[in-house]
Amino acid sequence: QVQLQESGPGLVKPSQTLSLTCTVSGGSISGGSYYWSWIRQPAGKGLEWIGRIYASGSANYNPSLKSRVTISIDTSKNQFSLKLASLTAADTAVYFCARTFYGSGTPDFDYWGLGALVTVSS
Amino acid sequence: QTVVTQEPSLTVSPGGTVTLTCASSTGAVTIYNYLNWVQQKPGQPPRTLIYSTTNKHSWTPARFSGSLLGGKAALTLSGVQPEDEAEYYCLFYYGGDWVFGGGTKVTVL
Numbered sequence: 001q002v003q004l005q006e007s008g009p010g011l012v013k014p015s016q017t018l019s020l021t022c023t024v025s026g027g028s029i030s031g032g033s034y035y036w037s038w039i040r041q042p043a044g045k046g047l048e049w050i051g052r053i054y055a056s057g058s059a060n061y062n063p064s065l066k067s068r069v070t071i072s073i074d075t076s077k078n079q080f081s082l083k084l085a086s087l088t089a090a091d092t093a094v095y096f097c098a099r100t101f102y103g104s105g106t107p108d109f110d111y112w113g114l115g116a117l118v119t120v121s122s
Numbered sequence: 123q124t125v126v127t128q129e130p131s132l133t134v135s136p137g138g139t140v141t142l143t144c145a146s147s148t149g150a151v152t153i154y155n156y157l158n159w160v161q162q163k164p165g166q167p168p169r170t171l172i173y174s175t176t177n178k179h180s181w182t183p184a185r186f187s188g189s190l191l192g193g194k195a196a197l198t199l200s201g202v203q204p205e206d207e208a209e210y211y212c213l214f215y216y217g218g219d220w221v222f223g224g225g226t227k228v229t230v231l
Contacts, residue, residue, distance in 0.1 A: 046225045047209065049222060106173060108158065108170065
């Protein structure tokens with residue numbers, strides 16, 4: 001059974017950089033037709049796709065966040081990571097990682113992490 | 123930037139049927155938008171029920187179905203159960219990016 005687990009600081013100061021890691025267990029991050037996404041959700045609000053990365057390291061980002069986001073992958077550790085720079089209070093949210101299986105041309109967000117709350121505050 | 127629109131809220135009686143829709147500012151929704159429908163209950167992470175417009179997971183109850191309807195994507199719940207009360211989001215693929223709809227709050231009353 002594939003599991004994803006987010007980890008990282010729960011409190012970050014304004015103007016600093018958020019760093020989160022998603023650890024994948026029960027399967028290889030570099031095996032098969034998958035890519036790996038970050039999604040966030042401010043309290044009481046909807047979901048927002050942040051970006052995705054393939055095992056090759058190729059990444060796509062939400063245009064509204066692109067200037068501040070970097071997603072990277074470490075296949076040796078079975079982890080992928082999110083960095084979000086120049087933080088403001090508006091970046092306070094629960095951050096989820098998720099796997100997408102795209103084999104057979106039918107993309108499927110099949111596994112999600114439980115989420116990690118990040119608060120931006122001084 | 124692509125805007126994806128869902129009904130903010132819908133109410134349905136137990137045992138009834140309700141259809142949620144997902145529309146795009148880019149035009150008619152097609153199979154190449156690979157719609158995923160995601161359910162989220164309070165305090166829980168999202169869970170995907172439908173992927174690529176019509177496909178179900180092993181954990182998806184048979185009463186949930188996905189389709190294309192009049193230029194939109196649709197999620198139909200037939201024979202609604204109290205445990206179906208939740209927020210439902212569509213996840214839309216366009217131009218290499220994914221975009222979430224604003225979500226539909228389904229109340230079972």
